Amino acid sequence: SAALAWVGHFPPGSLYGHLCQLLAMALGDRDPLATAGLLAESLSVTMRHQLLAIVHTRARKKRKAAAAAGGDISDQLQGLSLDSQNSWDSQDSQNSQD
Numbered sequence: 139s140a141a142l143a144w145v146g147h148f149p150p151g152s153l154y155g156h157l158c159q160l161l162a163m164a165l166g167d168r169d170p171l172a173t174a175g176l177l178a179e180s181l182s183v184t185m186r187h188q189l190l191a192i193v194h195t196r197a198r199k200k201r202k203a204a205a206a207a208g209g210d211i212s213d214q215l216q217g218l219s220l221d222s223q224n225s226w227d228s229q230d231s232q233n234s235q236d
Contacts, residue, residue: 155184 141157158180162173
């Protein structure tokens with residue numbers, strides 16, 4: 139319990155999940171409600187950290203793709219206009235200048 143209190147404020151994913159599982163195993167049948175709560179906490183923290191890792195990977199890939207596609211976003215936005223015909227002309231003229 140003391141170890142859980144030490145890491146409870148900012149839990150590292152795998153450590154916190156394992157700690158909750160160990161405490162749940164230690165409690166066992168003596169307190170089924172606390173055991174269920176600890177197991178649920180373990181799963182929620184693990185899933186949250188996995189989701190954050192997935193989101194971070196996807197964001198990094200999108201930034202990489204955007205950098206490879208056209209460089210700075212301000213350069214891409216510079217050629218836009220409200221008139222669709224003019225925006226195509228301005229993009230064509232920018233592409234021909236490059």
